[in-house]
Amino acid sequence: MRYTSILLLLCMLGITTLSSAQESPEFIKYKNAYPDEYLARLKSQRLIDISIEDNQIKISQTIAEEDLLLNETAQFATEESVEYSSFFLLDKIEASSMVFDGKKYREYEVTDFVRKDELSESFYDDTKSVNFLYPKLQQGAIKKLNYTTSITNPRFLSPVYFGNVYPLINQKVEIMVDKDINLRFEKFNMDGVDVRFRESEKRGRKIYTWELENQEAYDIEDNGPSPKKILPHIMPIISSYQSKNEEIAVLKDVKDLYSWYYSLVKDINQEELDEELVAITNDLIGSKTSEIDKVKAIYYWVQENIKYIDFEYALGGFIPRDANAVFQKKFGDCKDNSSILKEMFKIANIKGSLTWLGTRSIPYRYTEMPTPAADNHMILTYENEGKTYFLDATGRYLPLEIPSSFIQGKEALIENGEGDYKIVEVPIVEADQNLFTDEVTIKLEDNSIKGNGTLSLTGYQKSTLFNSIENRDTQDKLLEYYNSFLRKGSNRFLIESFEEKNKYSYESPFQVDYAFTIKDYAQSLNDEIFINLNLYKTAINAYKVKEDRKTALEFRYRSKDSITVIFEIPEGKEVTYLPEDVTVDNDFMSASITYKKEGNTIVYTHAFETKTLTLEKETHDAFRKSLKKINKAFKEVVVLK
Known part of the structure; x- marks a missing residue:
């Protein structure tokens, strides 16, 4: 037995030696x-x-x-x-x-x-x-x-x-x-x-x-x-x-780049426009009295009716297709959508300008990099009363005032005929244009919550949700989505009914009225009831930054969330403890939690706002400390007796 064990050990050592020998x-x-x-x-x-x-x-x-x-x-x-x-x-x-x-x-x-x-x-x-x-x-x-x-x-x-x-x-x-x-x-x-x-x-x-x-x-x-x-x-x-x-x-400066780009687009749309396209355009603008309303009607129609497909071949990756072809096929890439948009504007006697720009993944400015490497996208720009609008018809549910999120802060190269162009920076959309507002009224039934809520969304928050629900074509699918999207309190949250308002509207806030329950949410001990009114305590943690992160964190857009919970104090109960208010405010975020007793209710509010698109590495520690302070406050409970 001992000899066998030694032999096995030697074999193993031999194998190990051979394995080492195989390594260069x-x-x-x-x-x-x-x-x-x-x-x-x-x-x-x-x-x-x-x-x-x-x-x-x-x-x-x-x-x-x-x-x-x-x-x-x-x-x-x-x-x-x-x-x-x-x-x-x-x-x-x-x-x-x-x-x-x-x-x-x-x-x-x-x-x-x-x-x-x-x-x-x-x-x-x-x-x-x-x-x-x-x-x-x-x-x-x-x-x-x-x-x-x-x-x-x-x-x-x-x-x-x-x-x-x-x-x-x-x-x-x-x-x-x-x-x-x-x-x-x-x-x-x-x-x-x-x-x-x-x-x-x-x-x-x-x-x-x-x-x-x-x-x-x-x-x-x-x-x-x-x-x-x-x-x-x-x-x-x-x-x-x-x-x-x-x-x-070749490429001395931006003028040379623009001259080449313009040579590629100057001869498009030479044919007489499709009669049906002309008729549709005139019908869209027929009842509109202001130019800005005509622009909106045409822009929203293109977003809804021309499907975005990225289609490039050789210089076709730089030359827009004729508006007639785009209209007849009902699809096109960013250049094609800009082409049909510009021609529909012409029918309405409105000037639109083809515009080149790079998405946020490209770090270059035209002045430092006057080459095709500086951009990868085309839109149409429109000017009215000194304001420039950036129309990206590849987007969905984008109102006129808001550019697509991935071009915020980028330089746009705007055409104005041969040898004439200008460079304009796309604005970064303010957080208060991208609102998530949820207000609920809740009451206790035993230790369960029964409540009614109203969700309201604007800007990118709204368009993001519209893109998520547009293929959910039944009530059951929508109910499943809202149960996840609106979940609060615990995983026992359940929507009992809902009603949508201003669905797919470009101009109005989207609203969902809903009724819900959260079973066994409150905790009782002796004659005291403990309830945590931080129903959305996980929402802010979507912005959590890991300790070992080595690079900046980029957000799609700046946003502002506002949560209000109106809690009806049960009859015969009194409030013996309200948590303290908490506020955090710095250059990259603000957040607050407040409690206020009003009559027979407690009004809880939680606000959260992101102030930047990029959270630089040197701010990560301060950002984590701010989140930690808010997360600690999320654990606080109201005590009733």
Whole structure:
């Protein structure tokens, strides 16, 4: 028995020794250095060649990557794809797996590359992809990928990132450019990043080189800034180039970007408009006496009747389709919806302007980044009595006064004919335009609550709810939704009946009157009753910030919640304890809880307001302390005797 045990132990030791022998020195080194990472990029090389051929700019780039797999999730890293399009042609691709056999790495080449269109039900563009599987991947293996692309438009140079969500061990970027090409670089998030840069010349060509070593992984967290706001990167921009002793402007400034954009849209909608579209427009505005009311009628009709589908193909990603085609198909992307909106305005003798802008995921301003990288969206702007309205017909249930939430605070590039444009900043909508107001009257029946409430929503709070309920087409489905959305007190909350008012209205607050019960909510002890009037005590915690969060927290919009609970004091009972009022107010939030005895009722109020769209990292501790103070107050109870 003892001999068998020793033999088993030796076998186990032998297996362990063999397992250690299978690990390469690179794996051991970087596994120890980055124990919590799933991979380390050993090599990242990018060579961009920019030249002039036949009086045109030619751009090619070669990319080489090597990824070391650091844990057992390697089996899920076998699938890979490389995307390309009419703007980024894929010229060549090679891939292989490097597997360590105990002595050296053995290479297993990928031989099967499958090309396919990237399609889905609601999206189409001309993006294609090459898909393949890395063979024999396992922990400690290295994925190698090399490919070459051609960039067909000099305005579409891509950002160069010096960091990612995994460690970068060695990175080198080299840009070679003809001397007759004027190239400049815009830097973003580069402070504190140890990138070595050098500039040289060789055979009449300029060479720019950046090198980086041992860059730690960056954190990209939910509800946080986009990678473009966090990762260090540079943007190469071709300003102009010399051709036959003539300077050809590309992207010197915003004027050049606008000139190109305008050249793409100036010739749309040349055909006579569809008679039915004209008739519908005239019918919409027929009873309206003011221009602003005509604008609302047309804008709301487009929101309701033209379905948003993101559809792009080559320059079709930049050129709106004709209004007739959009009207006949009843769908379109952001450019198409802006196109039909503008033509309907023309029928009504109202001026609307096509407008380019980036969503909040893009951090650039046009003045610093006058390239297509600065925007990804199109809307229509309208001016009335000195005020600019930002009409995004891809939205649903957006009133005229409120832009879509994802363009708040962004610069808008507004067209006004050839060579004439202006840049206007989209306003950030005030919190008091996005109200959640809930007022309930409750009374005790035994230890259960019976109550009636009225919910009122405006602004983004209203449009968000409308988007949630528009496909709930039965009373049972709506009841299920409101039982969840209006839940208060405990999970024994139950709506008994409800009535909706101003449903899908653009202008009026949406209202829900409802009756509800919460069984066994109050607690009794001897001759005392304890009841917590903080029925919505979990609502504020939607804004909770984790202790280990490393990046800013971004909100979709600023909002204001107002909760009122009117509690009818049971006959024969007196109030022996009312909690103290609590107030928190700072630069990023305000919250309060108050109690007031009025006759035979206790009026409880809770207000909460967010004052910013972005909660920066340095404010997280103060924000958590504010929430902690309110959450402590949520535990307070009223005592009756």
